[in-house]
Amino acid sequence: MSTGGVRAGGVWGAVGPHGVRLVAAGLAGVAAELCGLGLVAAAAWLIARAAQQPTMAALGLAIVAVRGCAVGKGAFRYLERLAGHDVALRALAELRGRVFDALARAPRGGLREGDALTRLVADVDAVQDLLLRCVLPVAAALVCGAAGVAVCGAAVAVAGGVLAAGLVVAGVLLPAAGAVLSGRAAVRVAAERQVLAVRALEVLEGGHDLVVFGARDRFADAAAVSARRLERAERSAAAASAWVAGAGAAVQGVTAVAVAWAALRAGADEVAVAVAALTALVAVEAVLPLAAAAQRLREVLPACRRVAALLRTPPRPGPPRPVSLPPGPLSVRLLGVRVSYPVSGGGGLGEVVALDGLDLVVEAGRRVAFVGAVGAGKSTVLAVASGEVAPVAGVVLLGGREASSCDPDAVRAAVRGLAQDAHVFAGTVRANLLLARPDAGEQELRAAARRARLLEVVERLPQGWDTVVGAGGHGLSGGQRQRLLLARALLADPPVLVLDEPAEALDPATADAITRDLLTAAGGGTLLLVTHRLAALEHADEVVVLDGGRVVQRGPHADLLARPGPYRDLWDAELLTV
Protein backbone atom coordinates (compact mmCIF):
# COMPACT_ATOMS: atom_id res chain seq x y z
CA MET A 1 0.00 0.00 0.00
CA SER A 2 1.39 3.35 -0.97
CA THR A 3 1.05 6.41 1.16
CA GLY A 4 1.82 8.90 -1.53
CA GLY A 5 0.18 10.35 -4.60
CA VAL A 6 -2.87 9.30 -6.58
CA ARG A 7 -2.63 6.05 -8.47
CA ALA A 8 -4.54 5.94 -11.71
CA GLY A 9 -7.30 3.57 -12.67
CA GLY A 10 -10.05 4.08 -10.07
CA VAL A 11 -11.79 0.88 -9.03
CA TRP A 12 -10.52 -1.10 -12.04
CA GLY A 13 -7.00 0.01 -11.22
CA ALA A 14 -7.24 -2.19 -8.10
CA VAL A 15 -8.49 -5.16 -10.12
CA GLY A 16 -5.94 -4.76 -12.95
CA PRO A 17 -2.94 -6.30 -11.14
CA HIS A 18 -5.04 -9.44 -10.60
CA GLY A 19 -6.33 -9.61 -14.18
CA VAL A 20 -4.82 -13.04 -14.85
CA ARG A 21 -6.59 -14.51 -11.84
CA LEU A 22 -9.85 -12.86 -12.91
CA VAL A 23 -9.55 -14.36 -16.40
CA ALA A 24 -8.75 -17.78 -14.84
CA ALA A 25 -11.87 -17.51 -12.65
CA GLY A 26 -13.93 -16.49 -15.68
CA LEU A 27 -12.60 -19.44 -17.72
CA ALA A 28 -13.33 -21.86 -14.87
CA GLY A 29 -16.90 -20.49 -14.62
CA VAL A 30 -17.38 -20.82 -18.37
CA ALA A 31 -15.98 -24.39 -18.29
CA ALA A 32 -18.37 -25.29 -15.44
CA GLU A 33 -21.37 -23.96 -17.39
CA LEU A 34 -20.22 -25.76 -20.58
CA CYS A 35 -19.84 -29.00 -18.61
CA GLY A 36 -23.39 -28.51 -17.28
CA LEU A 37 -24.64 -27.97 -20.81
CA GLY A 38 -22.66 -30.95 -22.13
CA LEU A 39 -23.93 -33.10 -19.26
CA VAL A 40 -27.58 -32.42 -20.03
CA ALA A 41 -27.14 -32.66 -23.82
CA ALA A 42 -25.23 -35.96 -23.55
CA ALA A 43 -27.66 -37.34 -20.95
CA ALA A 44 -30.64 -36.40 -23.11
CA TRP A 45 -29.05 -38.05 -26.11
CA LEU A 46 -28.13 -41.12 -24.06
CA ILE A 47 -31.63 -41.62 -22.61
CA ALA A 48 -33.44 -41.03 -25.89
CA ARG A 49 -30.99 -43.22 -27.83
CA ALA A 50 -31.06 -45.99 -25.20
CA ALA A 51 -34.83 -46.17 -25.66
CA GLN A 52 -34.09 -47.29 -29.25
CA GLN A 53 -32.09 -50.25 -27.79
CA PRO A 54 -28.85 -49.86 -29.78
CA THR A 55 -25.66 -51.84 -28.98
CA MET A 56 -23.69 -50.83 -25.88
CA ALA A 57 -20.79 -49.78 -28.09
CA ALA A 58 -23.01 -47.12 -29.70
CA LEU A 59 -23.64 -45.59 -26.25
CA GLY A 60 -20.07 -45.81 -24.93
CA LEU A 61 -18.95 -42.32 -25.92
CA ALA A 62 -22.09 -40.68 -24.50
CA ILE A 63 -21.66 -42.54 -21.20
CA VAL A 64 -18.10 -41.28 -20.90
CA ALA A 65 -19.22 -37.76 -21.84
CA VAL A 66 -21.93 -37.78 -19.16
CA ARG A 67 -19.45 -38.92 -16.50
CA GLY A 68 -16.73 -36.52 -17.67
CA CYS A 69 -19.10 -33.54 -17.75
CA ALA A 70 -20.54 -34.42 -14.33
CA VAL A 71 -17.09 -34.52 -12.76
CA GLY A 72 -15.89 -31.50 -14.74
CA LYS A 73 -18.89 -29.38 -13.72
CA GLY A 74 -18.21 -29.85 -10.01
CA ALA A 75 -14.44 -29.44 -10.35
CA PHE A 76 -14.62 -26.30 -12.50
CA ARG A 77 -17.32 -24.76 -10.29
CA TYR A 78 -15.04 -25.30 -7.29
CA LEU A 79 -12.10 -23.73 -9.15
CA GLU A 80 -14.26 -20.78 -10.20
CA ARG A 81 -15.35 -20.12 -6.61
CA LEU A 82 -11.77 -20.44 -5.38
CA ALA A 83 -10.23 -18.21 -8.06
CA GLY A 84 -13.15 -15.75 -8.06
CA HIS A 85 -13.06 -15.14 -4.31
CA ASP A 86 -9.28 -15.05 -4.37
CA VAL A 87 -9.24 -12.29 -6.98
CA ALA A 88 -12.10 -10.41 -5.31
CA LEU A 89 -10.39 -10.42 -1.90
CA ARG A 90 -7.03 -9.43 -3.39
CA ALA A 91 -8.66 -6.58 -5.33
CA LEU A 92 -10.52 -5.47 -2.19
CA ALA A 93 -7.32 -5.42 -0.16
CA GLU A 94 -5.63 -3.34 -2.87
CA LEU A 95 -8.64 -1.03 -3.13
CA ARG A 96 -8.84 -0.53 0.63
CA GLY A 97 -5.20 0.53 0.61
CA ARG A 98 -5.93 3.09 -2.09
CA VAL A 99 -9.03 4.31 -0.26
CA PHE A 100 -7.08 4.78 2.98
CA ASP A 101 -4.46 6.77 1.04
CA ALA A 102 -7.20 8.92 -0.47
CA LEU A 103 -8.88 9.40 2.93
CA ALA A 104 -5.57 10.58 4.34
CA ARG A 105 -5.44 13.17 1.55
CA ALA A 106 -9.12 14.16 1.93
CA PRO A 107 -9.85 17.41 3.76
CA ARG A 108 -10.98 17.15 7.37
CA GLY A 109 -14.72 16.71 7.85
CA GLY A 110 -16.82 15.59 4.90
CA LEU A 111 -15.84 12.03 4.05
CA ARG A 112 -14.15 11.47 7.36
CA GLU A 113 -17.42 11.96 9.23
CA GLY A 114 -19.22 8.97 10.79
CA ASP A 115 -22.05 8.23 8.38
CA ALA A 116 -20.04 8.99 5.24
CA LEU A 117 -17.26 6.75 6.48
CA THR A 118 -19.68 3.90 7.24
CA ARG A 119 -21.13 4.26 3.74
CA LEU A 120 -17.67 4.26 2.24
CA VAL A 121 -16.85 0.95 3.90
CA ALA A 122 -20.02 -0.54 2.38
CA ASP A 123 -19.17 1.02 -1.00
CA VAL A 124 -15.76 -0.63 -1.05
CA ASP A 125 -17.27 -3.99 -0.10
CA ALA A 126 -19.78 -3.60 -2.96
CA VAL A 127 -16.88 -3.86 -5.41
CA GLN A 128 -16.61 -7.53 -4.42
CA ASP A 129 -20.12 -8.05 -5.81
CA LEU A 130 -19.14 -6.30 -9.02
CA LEU A 131 -16.68 -9.11 -9.72
CA LEU A 132 -18.46 -12.12 -8.23
CA ARG A 133 -22.09 -11.35 -9.01
CA CYS A 134 -21.80 -9.22 -12.15
CA VAL A 135 -18.62 -9.75 -14.20
CA LEU A 136 -18.16 -13.53 -13.78
CA PRO A 137 -21.86 -14.52 -14.36
CA VAL A 138 -21.98 -12.35 -17.51
CA ALA A 139 -18.92 -14.11 -18.97
CA ALA A 140 -20.34 -17.56 -18.17
CA ALA A 141 -23.81 -16.65 -19.51
CA LEU A 142 -22.48 -15.31 -22.81
CA VAL A 143 -20.38 -18.38 -23.58
CA CYS A 144 -22.95 -20.90 -22.33
CA GLY A 145 -25.77 -19.19 -24.25
CA ALA A 146 -23.74 -19.24 -27.45
CA ALA A 147 -22.78 -22.90 -26.91
CA GLY A 148 -26.43 -23.79 -26.24
CA VAL A 149 -27.51 -22.18 -29.49
CA ALA A 150 -24.72 -24.08 -31.32
CA VAL A 151 -25.72 -27.47 -29.80
CA CYS A 152 -29.43 -26.85 -30.43
CA GLY A 153 -28.73 -25.62 -33.94
CA ALA A 154 -26.61 -28.71 -34.65
CA ALA A 155 -29.45 -30.96 -33.44
CA VAL A 156 -32.22 -29.08 -35.26
CA ALA A 157 -31.38 -25.84 -37.09
CA VAL A 158 -34.67 -24.06 -36.35
CA ALA A 159 -34.46 -24.97 -32.66
CA GLY A 160 -31.23 -22.96 -32.44
CA GLY A 161 -33.11 -19.87 -33.62
CA VAL A 162 -35.94 -20.39 -31.12
CA LEU A 163 -33.44 -20.83 -28.31
CA ALA A 164 -31.62 -17.65 -29.38
CA ALA A 165 -34.90 -15.74 -29.09
CA GLY A 166 -35.54 -17.21 -25.64
CA LEU A 167 -32.04 -16.26 -24.56
CA VAL A 168 -32.56 -12.67 -25.67
CA VAL A 169 -35.74 -12.50 -23.59
CA ALA A 170 -34.14 -14.16 -20.52
CA GLY A 171 -30.70 -12.56 -20.83
CA VAL A 172 -31.47 -9.05 -22.14
CA LEU A 173 -35.11 -8.03 -21.82
CA LEU A 174 -35.71 -9.56 -18.41
CA PRO A 175 -32.56 -8.08 -16.79
CA ALA A 176 -33.39 -4.68 -18.32
CA ALA A 177 -36.95 -4.82 -16.97
CA GLY A 178 -35.69 -6.07 -13.62
CA ALA A 179 -33.11 -3.28 -13.41
CA VAL A 180 -35.79 -0.65 -14.07
CA LEU A 181 -38.23 -2.24 -11.61
CA SER A 182 -35.74 -2.79 -8.83
CA GLY A 183 -33.74 0.36 -9.60
CA ARG A 184 -36.31 2.66 -8.05
CA ALA A 185 -36.66 0.37 -5.05
CA ALA A 186 -32.86 0.21 -4.67
CA VAL A 187 -32.61 4.01 -4.68
CA ARG A 188 -35.29 4.17 -1.97
CA VAL A 189 -33.53 1.48 0.06
CA ALA A 190 -30.20 3.35 -0.17
CA ALA A 191 -31.80 6.66 0.87
CA GLU A 192 -33.72 5.11 3.77
CA ARG A 193 -30.62 3.21 4.91
CA GLN A 194 -28.64 6.45 4.99
CA VAL A 195 -31.32 8.23 7.03
CA LEU A 196 -31.47 5.29 9.45
CA ALA A 197 -27.66 5.23 9.78
CA VAL A 198 -27.60 8.93 10.69
CA ARG A 199 -30.45 8.55 13.20
CA ALA A 200 -28.96 5.42 14.75
CA LEU A 201 -25.59 7.17 15.09
CA GLU A 202 -27.26 10.13 16.81
CA VAL A 203 -29.04 7.88 19.27
CA LEU A 204 -25.86 5.87 19.95
CA GLU A 205 -23.33 8.69 20.15
CA GLY A 206 -25.55 11.31 21.73
CA GLY A 207 -27.39 8.85 23.98
CA HIS A 208 -26.22 10.45 27.19
CA ASP A 209 -27.21 13.98 26.15
CA LEU A 210 -30.56 12.78 24.84
CA VAL A 211 -31.36 11.22 28.23
CA VAL A 212 -30.21 14.32 30.08
CA PHE A 213 -32.37 16.60 27.92
CA GLY A 214 -35.34 14.20 27.91
CA ALA A 215 -35.23 13.80 24.13
CA ARG A 216 -34.31 10.11 23.99
CA ASP A 217 -37.80 8.81 23.19
CA ARG A 218 -38.33 11.39 20.44
CA PHE A 219 -35.03 10.43 18.75
CA ALA A 220 -35.63 6.70 19.28
CA ASP A 221 -39.13 7.06 17.73
CA ALA A 222 -37.66 8.85 14.72
CA ALA A 223 -35.12 6.04 14.32
CA ALA A 224 -37.93 3.46 14.59
CA VAL A 225 -39.93 5.31 11.88
CA SER A 226 -36.83 5.21 9.65
CA ALA A 227 -36.41 1.49 10.32
CA ARG A 228 -40.03 0.86 9.27
CA ARG A 229 -39.63 2.93 6.09
CA LEU A 230 -36.46 0.98 5.28
CA GLU A 231 -38.31 -2.28 5.85
CA ARG A 232 -41.07 -1.20 3.43
CA ALA A 233 -38.50 -0.17 0.81
CA GLU A 234 -36.66 -3.49 1.22
CA ARG A 235 -39.94 -5.40 0.88
CA SER A 236 -40.77 -3.71 -2.42
CA ALA A 237 -37.19 -4.36 -3.64
CA ALA A 238 -37.56 -8.03 -2.69
CA ALA A 239 -40.96 -8.18 -4.42
CA ALA A 240 -39.42 -6.81 -7.63
CA SER A 241 -36.66 -9.45 -7.45
CA ALA A 242 -39.22 -12.21 -6.84
CA TRP A 243 -41.28 -11.15 -9.88
CA VAL A 244 -38.19 -11.13 -12.06
CA ALA A 245 -37.09 -14.57 -10.77
CA GLY A 246 -40.59 -15.98 -11.41
CA ALA A 247 -40.68 -14.51 -14.90
CA GLY A 248 -37.22 -16.04 -15.56
CA ALA A 249 -38.46 -19.53 -14.62
CA ALA A 250 -41.48 -19.05 -16.88
CA VAL A 251 -39.29 -17.92 -19.82
CA GLN A 252 -37.07 -20.96 -19.26
CA GLY A 253 -40.00 -23.40 -19.42
CA VAL A 254 -41.67 -21.66 -22.37
CA THR A 255 -38.37 -21.63 -24.31
CA ALA A 256 -37.77 -25.36 -23.75
CA VAL A 257 -41.33 -26.20 -24.87
CA ALA A 258 -41.05 -23.85 -27.88
CA VAL A 259 -37.73 -25.44 -28.89
CA ALA A 260 -39.24 -28.96 -28.64
CA TRP A 261 -42.29 -27.87 -30.61
CA ALA A 262 -40.18 -26.21 -33.33
CA ALA A 263 -37.96 -29.31 -33.56
CA LEU A 264 -40.98 -31.62 -33.87
CA ARG A 265 -42.51 -29.40 -36.55
CA ALA A 266 -39.23 -29.49 -38.43
CA GLY A 267 -39.54 -33.29 -38.51
CA ALA A 268 -36.60 -34.05 -36.16
CA ASP A 269 -36.37 -37.51 -34.58
CA GLU A 270 -37.06 -37.94 -30.85
CA VAL A 271 -33.32 -38.01 -29.95
CA ALA A 272 -32.71 -34.62 -31.55
CA VAL A 273 -35.88 -33.20 -29.97
CA ALA A 274 -34.83 -34.38 -26.51
CA VAL A 275 -31.31 -33.01 -26.93
CA ALA A 276 -32.56 -29.64 -28.20
CA ALA A 277 -35.23 -29.21 -25.50
CA LEU A 278 -33.01 -30.13 -22.57
CA THR A 279 -30.09 -28.11 -23.92
CA ALA A 280 -32.41 -25.10 -24.17
CA LEU A 281 -33.46 -25.62 -20.55
CA VAL A 282 -29.82 -25.50 -19.38
CA ALA A 283 -28.75 -22.66 -21.69
CA VAL A 284 -31.56 -20.40 -20.44
CA GLU A 285 -30.77 -21.36 -16.87
CA ALA A 286 -27.19 -20.14 -17.43
CA VAL A 287 -28.38 -16.65 -18.44
CA LEU A 288 -31.02 -16.30 -15.70
CA PRO A 289 -28.45 -14.95 -13.16
CA LEU A 290 -28.07 -11.94 -15.49
CA ALA A 291 -31.33 -10.52 -14.12
CA ALA A 292 -29.95 -10.57 -10.58
CA ALA A 293 -26.60 -9.28 -11.91
CA ALA A 294 -28.32 -6.31 -13.57
CA GLN A 295 -30.19 -5.47 -10.38
CA ARG A 296 -27.05 -5.71 -8.32
CA LEU A 297 -25.18 -3.63 -10.90
CA ARG A 298 -27.63 -0.78 -10.35
CA GLU A 299 -26.67 -0.76 -6.67
CA VAL A 300 -22.99 -1.43 -7.22
CA LEU A 301 -22.29 1.16 -9.92
CA PRO A 302 -23.14 4.23 -7.79
CA ALA A 303 -20.98 2.72 -5.01
CA CYS A 304 -18.09 2.29 -7.49
CA ARG A 305 -18.55 5.86 -8.71
CA ARG A 306 -18.35 7.18 -5.12
CA VAL A 307 -15.17 5.17 -4.50
CA ALA A 308 -13.70 6.35 -7.82
CA ALA A 309 -14.51 9.97 -6.91
CA LEU A 310 -12.68 9.55 -3.61
CA LEU A 311 -9.69 7.95 -5.35
CA ARG A 312 -9.45 11.06 -7.53
CA THR A 313 -8.77 13.19 -4.42
CA PRO A 314 -5.67 15.13 -5.42
CA PRO A 315 -2.59 14.77 -3.24
CA ARG A 316 -1.83 17.63 -0.90
CA PRO A 317 0.26 19.99 -2.98
CA GLY A 318 3.95 19.69 -2.25
CA PRO A 319 7.03 21.23 -3.87
CA PRO A 320 8.55 19.34 -6.82
CA ARG A 321 12.03 19.38 -5.23
CA PRO A 322 11.51 19.48 -1.47
CA VAL A 323 14.10 21.14 0.72
CA SER A 324 15.09 19.05 3.75
CA LEU A 325 14.78 20.35 7.29
CA PRO A 326 17.92 20.66 9.42
CA PRO A 327 18.34 18.12 12.25
CA GLY A 328 17.71 18.92 15.93
CA PRO A 329 15.35 21.44 17.50
CA LEU A 330 13.97 23.89 14.95
CA SER A 331 13.20 27.57 15.13
CA VAL A 332 9.68 28.61 14.09
CA ARG A 333 9.02 31.91 12.31
CA LEU A 334 5.65 33.13 11.16
CA LEU A 335 5.92 36.27 9.03
CA GLY A 336 2.76 38.20 8.14
CA VAL A 337 0.72 35.00 8.37
CA ARG A 338 -2.96 35.32 7.56
CA VAL A 339 -5.36 32.39 7.93
CA SER A 340 -9.06 32.44 7.17
CA TYR A 341 -11.63 29.66 7.35
CA PRO A 342 -14.62 29.50 5.02
CA VAL A 343 -17.94 29.51 6.86
CA SER A 344 -21.48 29.16 5.57
CA GLY A 345 -24.49 30.89 7.08
CA GLY A 346 -26.95 33.69 6.46
CA GLY A 347 -27.60 32.27 2.98
CA GLY A 348 -24.04 32.62 1.72
CA LEU A 349 -20.39 31.82 2.16
CA GLY A 350 -18.19 34.01 4.32
CA GLU A 351 -14.88 33.69 6.09
CA VAL A 352 -13.54 33.91 9.60
CA VAL A 353 -10.13 35.46 9.92
CA ALA A 354 -8.26 33.37 12.50
CA LEU A 355 -4.78 34.89 12.10
CA ASP A 356 -4.47 38.41 10.81
CA GLY A 357 -0.95 39.14 9.57
CA LEU A 358 0.72 37.41 12.52
CA ASP A 359 4.46 37.93 13.06
CA LEU A 360 6.16 35.57 15.48
CA VAL A 361 9.70 34.30 16.03
CA VAL A 362 10.44 31.34 18.31
CA GLU A 363 14.13 30.42 18.44
CA ALA A 364 15.14 26.76 18.41
CA GLY A 365 14.82 25.04 21.80
CA ARG A 366 12.71 27.81 23.36
CA ARG A 367 9.54 27.01 25.29
CA VAL A 368 6.79 29.40 24.39
CA ALA A 369 3.26 29.51 25.77
CA PHE A 370 0.33 30.94 23.81
CA VAL A 371 -2.55 32.38 25.78
CA GLY A 372 -5.61 34.45 24.98
CA ALA A 373 -9.37 34.47 24.98
CA VAL A 374 -11.51 31.80 23.34
CA GLY A 375 -11.17 32.06 19.54
CA ALA A 376 -8.05 34.27 19.73
CA GLY A 377 -6.24 32.05 17.21
CA LYS A 378 -3.99 29.96 19.49
CA SER A 379 -4.80 26.54 17.99
CA THR A 380 -4.48 28.00 14.51
CA VAL A 381 -0.88 29.07 15.24
CA LEU A 382 -0.05 25.43 16.04
CA ALA A 383 -1.97 24.21 12.98
CA VAL A 384 -0.04 26.57 10.71
CA ALA A 385 3.32 25.60 12.21
CA SER A 386 2.59 21.88 11.72
CA GLY A 387 1.42 22.37 8.13
CA GLU A 388 -2.13 21.25 9.01
CA VAL A 389 -3.53 24.58 7.84
CA ALA A 390 -2.03 26.56 4.94
CA PRO A 391 -1.92 30.34 5.34
CA VAL A 392 -3.56 32.44 2.63
CA ALA A 393 -0.77 34.99 3.02
CA GLY A 394 2.61 35.19 4.74
CA VAL A 395 5.49 32.79 5.21
CA VAL A 396 6.20 30.01 7.70
CA LEU A 397 9.89 29.18 8.29
CA LEU A 398 11.05 26.05 10.11
CA GLY A 399 14.74 25.98 10.98
CA GLY A 400 15.19 28.81 8.48
CA ARG A 401 13.62 26.79 5.61
CA GLU A 402 10.34 27.85 4.08
CA ALA A 403 7.83 25.22 5.21
CA SER A 404 6.05 25.33 1.84
CA SER A 405 9.28 24.28 0.08
CA CYS A 406 9.67 21.20 2.33
CA ASP A 407 8.01 17.81 1.98
CA PRO A 408 4.61 18.14 3.77
CA ASP A 409 5.14 14.74 5.45
CA ALA A 410 8.52 15.90 6.76
CA VAL A 411 6.91 19.05 8.20
CA ARG A 412 4.19 16.99 9.89
CA ALA A 413 6.83 14.65 11.32
CA ALA A 414 8.96 17.54 12.62
CA VAL A 415 6.16 19.60 14.17
CA ARG A 416 3.65 17.44 16.04
CA GLY A 417 2.32 16.62 19.44
CA LEU A 418 -1.10 16.86 21.03
CA ALA A 419 -4.05 18.28 19.11
CA GLN A 420 -7.39 19.23 20.69
CA ASP A 421 -9.18 16.41 18.85
CA ALA A 422 -6.51 13.72 19.47
CA HIS A 423 -7.86 10.19 19.42
CA VAL A 424 -7.49 7.22 21.78
CA PHE A 425 -7.39 4.12 19.57
CA ALA A 426 -9.00 0.81 20.45
CA GLY A 427 -5.95 -1.10 21.71
CA THR A 428 -3.72 -1.46 24.72
CA VAL A 429 -2.28 1.51 26.58
CA ARG A 430 1.14 0.42 25.36
CA ALA A 431 0.01 0.28 21.71
CA ASN A 432 -1.59 3.72 22.01
CA LEU A 433 1.69 5.17 23.19
CA LEU A 434 3.94 3.27 20.79
CA LEU A 435 1.94 4.72 17.92
CA ALA A 436 4.06 7.84 18.38
CA ARG A 437 7.36 5.94 18.29
CA PRO A 438 7.11 2.22 17.56
CA ASP A 439 10.78 1.58 18.40
CA ALA A 440 10.64 3.20 21.87
CA GLY A 441 12.06 1.07 24.69
CA GLU A 442 10.49 0.34 28.08
CA GLN A 443 12.49 3.11 29.77
CA GLU A 444 11.40 5.76 27.27
CA LEU A 445 7.81 4.58 27.56
CA ARG A 446 7.89 4.87 31.34
CA ALA A 447 9.66 8.25 31.24
CA ALA A 448 7.01 9.75 28.95
CA ALA A 449 4.25 8.24 31.09
CA ARG A 450 5.86 9.64 34.24
CA ARG A 451 6.08 13.16 32.79
CA ALA A 452 2.41 13.04 31.78
CA ARG A 453 1.45 11.64 35.24
CA LEU A 454 0.16 8.56 33.40
CA LEU A 455 2.33 6.02 35.23
CA GLU A 456 0.21 6.15 38.38
CA VAL A 457 -2.90 5.60 36.21
CA VAL A 458 -1.33 2.61 34.39
CA GLU A 459 -0.34 0.98 37.68
CA ARG A 460 -3.96 1.05 38.82
CA LEU A 461 -5.39 -0.38 35.57
CA PRO A 462 -6.43 -4.09 35.68
CA GLN A 463 -3.85 -5.26 33.13
CA GLY A 464 -1.45 -2.34 33.46
CA TRP A 465 0.17 -1.48 30.12
CA ASP A 466 -1.77 -4.25 28.42
CA THR A 467 -5.21 -2.93 29.39
CA VAL A 468 -7.30 -2.39 26.28
CA VAL A 469 -8.67 1.16 26.11
CA GLY A 470 -10.57 3.17 23.50
CA ALA A 471 -13.71 2.01 21.70
CA GLY A 472 -14.99 -1.18 23.32
CA GLY A 473 -12.17 -1.23 25.86
CA HIS A 474 -11.63 -0.04 29.42
CA GLY A 475 -13.31 3.29 29.94
CA LEU A 476 -10.90 6.11 30.78
CA SER A 477 -11.93 9.23 32.64
CA GLY A 478 -11.43 12.54 30.83
CA GLY A 479 -8.29 13.23 32.86
CA GLN A 480 -6.80 9.76 32.34
CA ARG A 481 -7.46 10.00 28.61
CA GLN A 482 -5.74 13.39 28.49
CA ARG A 483 -2.68 12.02 30.33
CA LEU A 484 -2.46 9.14 27.86
CA LEU A 485 -2.61 11.52 24.88
CA LEU A 486 0.00 13.77 26.45
CA ALA A 487 2.32 10.83 27.16
CA ARG A 488 2.02 9.80 23.52
CA ALA A 489 2.95 13.31 22.39
CA LEU A 490 5.94 13.41 24.76
CA LEU A 491 7.15 10.00 23.59
CA ALA A 492 7.17 11.27 19.99
CA ASP A 493 9.76 13.89 21.05
CA PRO A 494 9.78 15.75 17.72
CA PRO A 495 12.06 18.74 16.89
CA VAL A 496 9.08 21.03 17.57
CA LEU A 497 6.57 19.77 20.12
CA VAL A 498 3.13 21.39 19.86
CA LEU A 499 0.74 20.87 22.74
CA ASP A 500 -2.80 22.22 22.58
CA GLU A 501 -4.31 22.40 26.05
CA PRO A 502 -2.33 19.38 27.36
CA ALA A 503 -3.72 19.81 30.88
CA GLU A 504 -7.34 20.12 29.83
CA ALA A 505 -9.76 17.99 31.90
CA LEU A 506 -7.25 17.76 34.76
CA ASP A 507 -7.76 19.29 38.19
CA PRO A 508 -6.01 22.68 38.54
CA ALA A 509 -3.24 21.38 40.81
CA THR A 510 -2.32 18.48 38.48
CA ALA A 511 -2.71 20.73 35.44
CA ASP A 512 -0.27 23.26 36.88
CA ALA A 513 2.17 20.53 37.97
CA ILE A 514 2.19 18.96 34.52
CA THR A 515 2.57 22.33 32.79
CA ARG A 516 5.49 23.16 35.12
CA ASP A 517 7.14 19.80 34.29
CA LEU A 518 6.72 20.38 30.59
CA LEU A 519 8.32 23.81 30.79
CA THR A 520 11.21 22.86 33.06
CA ALA A 521 12.20 19.42 31.70
CA ALA A 522 15.84 19.32 30.60
CA GLY A 523 16.71 18.97 26.90
CA GLY A 524 14.03 18.38 24.30
CA GLY A 525 13.13 20.44 21.30
CA THR A 526 11.24 23.63 20.74
CA LEU A 527 7.95 23.70 22.62
CA LEU A 528 4.82 25.56 21.51
CA LEU A 529 2.21 25.27 24.24
CA VAL A 530 -1.37 26.52 24.14
CA THR A 531 -2.90 26.83 27.59
CA HIS A 532 -5.64 28.53 29.52
CA ARG A 533 -3.84 28.05 32.84
CA LEU A 534 -1.29 30.73 33.57
CA ALA A 535 -0.08 29.61 37.01
CA ALA A 536 2.94 27.65 35.77
CA LEU A 537 3.95 30.00 32.98
CA GLU A 538 6.72 31.61 35.03
CA HIS A 539 8.79 28.66 33.73
CA ALA A 540 8.11 29.45 30.05
CA ASP A 541 10.88 31.27 28.17
CA GLU A 542 8.23 33.51 26.76
CA VAL A 543 4.49 34.03 26.84
CA VAL A 544 2.65 35.23 23.73
CA VAL A 545 -0.77 36.80 24.21
CA LEU A 546 -3.07 36.59 21.19
CA ASP A 547 -6.23 38.51 20.50
CA GLY A 548 -8.23 38.56 17.27
CA GLY A 549 -5.50 36.64 15.44
CA ARG A 550 -2.74 39.06 16.37
CA VAL A 551 0.03 39.19 18.98
CA VAL A 552 -0.99 41.82 21.50
CA GLN A 553 1.69 41.17 24.13
CA ARG A 554 4.74 38.98 24.51
CA GLY A 555 7.54 38.51 27.01
CA PRO A 556 8.43 36.58 30.17
CA HIS A 557 5.56 35.89 32.56
CA ALA A 558 6.95 38.15 35.29
CA ASP A 559 7.43 41.13 32.91
CA LEU A 560 3.92 40.79 31.52
CA LEU A 561 2.47 40.61 35.01
CA ALA A 562 4.41 43.66 36.11
CA ARG A 563 2.45 46.03 33.87
CA PRO A 564 -1.24 46.49 33.15
CA GLY A 565 -2.42 44.82 29.98
CA PRO A 566 -4.24 41.82 28.50
CA TYR A 567 -2.01 39.27 30.27
CA ARG A 568 -2.61 40.76 33.68
CA ASP A 569 -6.34 40.81 32.94
CA LEU A 570 -6.21 37.09 32.13
CA TRP A 571 -4.21 36.46 35.30
CA ASP A 572 -6.68 38.38 37.46
CA ALA A 573 -9.54 36.46 35.84
CA GLU A 574 -7.78 33.18 36.68
CA LEU A 575 -7.27 34.22 40.29
CA LEU A 576 -10.97 34.99 40.55
CA THR A 577 -11.93 31.51 39.40
CA VAL A 578 -9.64 29.66 41.86
Ligand SMILES: Nc1ncnc2c1ncn2[C@@H]1O[C@H](COP(=O)(O)OP(=O)(O)OP(=O)(O)O)[C@@H](O)[C@H]1O
Ligand atom coordinates in the same frame (compact mmCIF):
# COMPACT_ATOMS: atom_id res chain seq x y z
N1 LIG B 1 -12.29 24.74 11.06
C1 LIG B 1 -12.73 25.97 11.26
N2 LIG B 1 -13.71 26.46 10.50
C2 LIG B 1 -14.16 27.71 10.69
N3 LIG B 1 -13.69 28.53 11.63
C3 LIG B 1 -12.72 28.10 12.42
C4 LIG B 1 -12.19 26.79 12.29
N4 LIG B 1 -11.21 26.63 13.22
C5 LIG B 1 -11.15 27.77 13.90
N5 LIG B 1 -12.05 28.67 13.43
C6 LIG B 1 -12.26 30.03 13.88
O1 LIG B 1 -11.00 30.67 13.88
C7 LIG B 1 -10.85 31.47 15.03
C8 LIG B 1 -9.60 31.03 15.80
O2 LIG B 1 -9.82 29.69 16.24
P1 LIG B 1 -8.75 28.93 17.13
O3 LIG B 1 -9.27 27.55 17.34
O4 LIG B 1 -7.41 29.08 16.53
O5 LIG B 1 -8.84 29.75 18.47
P2 LIG B 1 -8.28 29.36 19.91
O6 LIG B 1 -7.67 30.60 20.45
O7 LIG B 1 -7.47 28.13 19.86
O8 LIG B 1 -9.67 29.06 20.64
P3 LIG B 1 -9.91 28.06 21.88
O9 LIG B 1 -9.24 28.65 23.06
O10 LIG B 1 -11.40 28.06 22.01
O11 LIG B 1 -9.39 26.72 21.48
C9 LIG B 1 -12.13 31.33 15.83
O12 LIG B 1 -12.95 32.44 15.51
C10 LIG B 1 -12.75 30.06 15.32
O13 LIG B 1 -14.15 30.15 15.37
